[in-house]
Amino acid sequence: MSKTHNGVYFVLWIISLVECKIPEVRVNCIFSEDCILPCSFTPNRADVNIQWYQQEALILRLQNAGERLRNGTVWLFHDHISEGNASLLVKHVDIRSKGRYKCVVNNATQTYVIATVEAPIRVISIDTTPSGLIQCSTKDVYPPPMVQWSTEPSLTSAALQPITRMGPNGKGLFYVETVLKQQNNSLEYIYVCNITSKYGTQSWTASLQLKEITDSEGQDLVIPCTAPKNFKFSTLVWTLTEANKTTEILKYDSWTHKTTSFRDHTKLDEENVVKGDGSLTLKKPVGSDHSGIYTCAFSGIKTRHLIQTHVNITYSRHGKDSTAYNLWMLAIVLGLLALLAVTLLIKRCKAKSKRSQENAQADEEMQRINTDKPTEEPQAESKLMTQPLGSSS
Structure with missing residues (x-):
């Protein structure tokens, strides 16, 4: 055996x-x-x-x-x-x-x-949530990818503490959502999200920079937007978020060098955007119509870079409205001054009239006194002259 x-x-x-x-x-x-x-x-x-x-x-x-x-x-x-x-x-x-x-x-x-x-990564997005978190996401990928956060300037992973969630959809593909808190001095950092496929065949990167601008209405405003150094982008898209509603306001295609604007009073310098400067010019913005979150997004091969700017247009008056306003204010001031002058003049006239009346009364009284004195003295003398001589005893 x-x-x-x-x-x-x-x-x-x-x-x-x-x-x-x-x-x-x-x-x-x-x-x-x-x-x-x-x-x-x-x-x-x-x-x-x-x-x-x-x-x-x-x-x-x-x-x-x-x-x-x-x-x-x-x-x-x-x-x-x-x-x-x-x-x-x-x-x-x-x-x-x-x-x-x-x-x-x-x-x-x-x-x-x-x-x-x-199922390869076909899109990656980065944005801020209504609660103020930085969120990076992708969807319809398989197998579940690897996620990594970083910042520029660099911070440790302990300082970032991201939270990542993944789950399958009906087809067995996965969605990915990863978030982290903004730093206290958040405007000083660029947040970078990197999503890599499990097999290492792909690596996508999305970055976000936050800014704030406060300006007065009625004068042109330039919102800065500069691509990272040596960043080769295919499109630049500007969007405006107002009351949780996002609309596309301008788009630039680097292949055709064509700019498409979807809103009036916006301008892009095409000579500068070729060099990576996609700054947007708002022509005489009005606070209620132009305040909001302006986002410029550079998109390249497996790369996106966003600059999100909170723009606050304060109330102000310029131009024709300012002239009319100033004329009204001047008229009001002149009217108040005239009223004050008339009031003072009336008071002065009344005071002068009162003094004149008092002086007249005083003169009349003095005259009456002076008139009464001569009549009393002769009567006294006549009494003395008519008194009998003997009566002195």
């Missing part, structure tokens, strides 16, 4: 050595697209028997009688079989398409294929 067992082990060892010599190919298939799993052989006979297995389960067999498919999702290049091409075409790849495949031609294994499935 021992010799028999040893013989069996020897045969299995030989088979394992043979299988080790069978080539193994790795293929990365893109989700929802077609994918080719290669298999070639040396044609040496008219009749060919081809079998394909996925995880040891037979999914396709081709014999002289014809072709047999499962679910219509895998195909052979029938016209090229005579040339030794037994490659498998997987139609509309999904998550179930991944795994280990085996190609067998005429009962001999030709190739092992390790198929991975990837």
Whole structure:
């Protein structure tokens, strides 16, 4: 029995050595697209028997009688079989398409294929949330990617403390949302979010810089927007967010050098934007119409850079409105001064009239006094003259 067992082990060892010599190919298939799993052989006979297995389960067999498919999702290049091409075409790849495949031609294994499935990152976004967090996100990716935050100037990961959430959707693909708190001196930093695919085939970067501007209405305002050094962008888009509603106000295409404006009173210097200066000019902004969050977004290959500026236009008066306002104010001041002068004049006249009346009364009284004195003295003298001489005793 021992010799028999040893013989069996020897045969299995030989088979394992043979299988080790069978080539193994790795293929990365893109989700929802077609994918080719290669298999070639040396044609040496008219009749060919081809079998394909996925995880040891037979999914396709081709014999002289014809072709047999499962679910219509895998195909052979029938016209090229005579040339030794037994490659498998997987139609509309999904998550179930991944795994280990085996190609067998005429009962001999030709190739092992390790198929991975990837839904690549196609878009990445970065923004601030209503609660003041910095949020970076992507969607419809597979497998779940890796996320990393950084800042310029650099801060430690302990200072950033990001929170990342991932979850599958109905198709088995994943969404990614990662957030972190703004720093106390947030206007001094550029926040950088990097999302890398699990297989390392892609790496997307989005960055955000925050700014604030306060200015008076009625005069032109320039909102700065400068691309990072050596940043090659394809488009520049300006948006305005008011009351949680975001609208596109201007777009520039670097390939056509064409600017499209969706709102009046906005201007972009096309000569400067070619050099990376996409600053926006607001012509005589009005507080109620032009205050809000202005965002300029440079988009390049797998890269986005945003500058988000909180613009506050304060109430002011300039131009014709200012002239009319100043004339009204001048008229009011002159009216008040005239009223004050008239009031003082009336008071002065009344005071003068009162003094004149008092003086007249005083003069009349003095005159009456002076008139009364001469009549009293002669009467006294006449009494003395008419008094009898004897009466003195």
